[in-house]
């Protein structure tokens with residue numbers, strides 16, 4: 454049984470008689486295809502002669518099981534049962550959400566022939582009738598990778614202004630995160646400051662599905678002073694990172710505070726222990742914050758311990774390099790996937806504020822170790838991040854140059870379109886010029 458439902462890159466039903474134009478042929482190297490603008494190319498009709506299948510789009514409604522939905526759309530109970538069974542081998546049916554859609558194809562005999570469901574942005578589950586019942590396969594969905602360039606002047610906040618220029622929330626949040634070591638967003642942003650960004654967007658061939666990708670370049674100009682960051686993956690690094698144009702990483706080795714919106718409630722030093730009553734050394738900082746407040750890894754590193762640790766309660770310790778470690782105590786719970794041996798990124802959530810261990814109330818107890826000994830985090834001269842050298846620096850500078858050229862080309866393109874439109878409008882009397890958007 455071939456594939457009946459018209460998804461791109463599917464194998465045609467009768468491959469011997471029907472023309473086969475695969476999307477790979479239509480768009481050479483489509484995964485890396487970067488068109489000069491954001492307009493998707495015309496879709497290619499890959500199934501010029503559809504066989505007579507009755508295609509139904511079915512959507513999940515609240516209070517209705519998958520079984521009922523399929524039966525209502527025309528499947529026999531036996532077929533519905535087998536198709537769902539095949540589907541659930543690749544998908545946790547409990548994750549089905551109201552409004553989610555599936556495509557069912559019925560043959561001329563009225564029997565369910567195929568059931569398709571999108572699993573993720575670029576994967577689809579295809580359940581087809583087989584000799585024995587139904588079989589499910591996972592297929593890659595082709596997509597185009599575009600780059601978008603957006604810029605604007607900040608009016609109220611970076612968030613609002615960027616949103617008004619068409620940047621999706623997830624990209625704005627990422628942009629703020631990568632600048633968080635260089636810019637204090639509460640205090641340093643002023644009206645008239647500006648931003649500029651180049652980022653990746655994945656788009657399905659039909660333009661219906663969109664997924665935002667990495668930020669390749671971002672620039673903030675604050676009171677006339679530009680800060681530019683470029684994404685680059687160091688040759689020996691585990692993660693791609695952001696670098697200033699001189700090759701210095703945007704990240705500092707350790708963040709000053711591993712938690713946001715918390716109050717420093719106890720300092721490093723001698724104090725009377727609130728529970729035990731005698732004076733002893735308090736070897737960390739306490740941050741008071743509501744239970745459940747996320748705690749971030751202060752720097753890149755490897756989890757050395759993520760388990761109960763006596764008076765510390767639920768405890769995470771990260772080894773950042775040969776010199777530095779940080780520890781986080783009294784957590785209510787651990788971050789997703791946080792366990793010993795796991796590599797973490799700076800800013801990644803490693804746990805949540807709680808009151809486990811020997812405590813009087815919920816707070817984060819935070820320690821910084823230098824060569825195995827706790828030090829006062831507030832006195833710590835925070836080391837700067839890495840600076841690219843040698844081959845890495847050369848590669849980075851080439852990449853940054855490419856990105857700059859890409860942006861120049863995009864700007865020229867916009868300017869060209871703008872000038873053409875002005876010229877056209879001038880012929881019509883020039884009135885429209887006033888309404889043209891500025892480039």
Ligand SMILES: [Zn+2]
Nearest residue numbers: 737738739818
């Ligand atoms: Zn403490």
